Amino acid sequence: QSNNGAYTPCVLQSVSLQSPVGELQVSGCEKGVHTITITVETAESDLSCHPAELKPELQHCVKWLQSYFxxxxxxxxxxxxxxxxQLLQExxxxxxxxxxxxxxxPVGQTVSYKQLAExxxxxxAIRAVGGVMRRNPVPLIVPCHRVVCSSGASGxxxxxxxxxxxxxxxxHERQEH
Structure with a gap:
């Protein structure tokens, strides 16, 4: 919002980051990260990134992801x-x-869809929780990979x-625990 109350759209920046699970496309504005998209291709283990004048929150996100991997x-x-x-602002x-x-x-732990609903x-709301996981705009930071089936299957x-x-x-998370 600007001073006169009119909505001011975010000015988005994005950066690509190579990771062990594929290319990550991170986008956001000066207020924070909007999305992380994982491109399913042959993964490289290079964690390089070229943050040309990134907003501080995107820089922090890149450092956080590099540290995680x-x-x-x-x-x-x-x-x-x-x-x-926007999904997280509501x-x-x-x-x-x-x-x-x-x-x-936390890192190294899992929760079932049922447990998360509880x-x-x-x-x-077990199925609804599954739907939320499918629409998660920021995987890895919001760790939807830690949500598994009650049977123990990864899902x-x-x-x-x-x-x-x-x-x-x-x-990756369990080998450190």
């Missing part, structure tokens, strides 16, 4: 990147589920195209 546990001591996606079921997952399920006070990731990525992320 070097050592998942290392991000436990880092400030989470500020998120500025006071909605979706925002509540994403915030709860981000703040209450954590947000709506134990019958789908990125509509099934990224199931191997979910397995890699869970293994």
């Amino acid at each position: 070097r050592s998942a546990e290392s991000v436990s001591s880092l400030r989470l990147p500020v998120l500025h996606h 006071d909605s079921f979706t925002a509540c589920v994403l915030r709860t997952l981000q703040t209450r399920v 954590m947000v006070g709506n134990p019958k 789908r990731y990125m509509g099934g195209r990224g199931d191997h990525i979910k397995q890699w992320l869970l293994f």
Whole structure:
């Protein structure tokens, strides 16, 4: 919002980052990160990035992601990147589920869709929680890969195209615990 109350749209920047799970496209504005998109292609283990004059929150997000891929546990001591996606600004079921997952399920732990529904006070909303995971605009920072089936199966990731990525992320986090 500007001083006269009119809505001022965000000026977005984006940066590409190579990671062990593929190319990450991070976009955001001066207020925070809007989206992280994982491109499912042959992954390289290079964590290089070329942040040409990035806004401070995007710079912080890139550093956070680089730290995560070097050592998942290392991000436990880092400030989470500020998120500025509209889904997370609202006071909605979706925002509540994403915030709860981000703040209450630490590195190396998993939670079932059912448990997450219970954590947000709506134990019958198991399918709705799955829908929220599918629409998560900021994977890795909001760790939807840590949500698994009650049976213990890892479940789908990125509509099934990224199931191997979910397995890699869970293994990456567990090997340090």
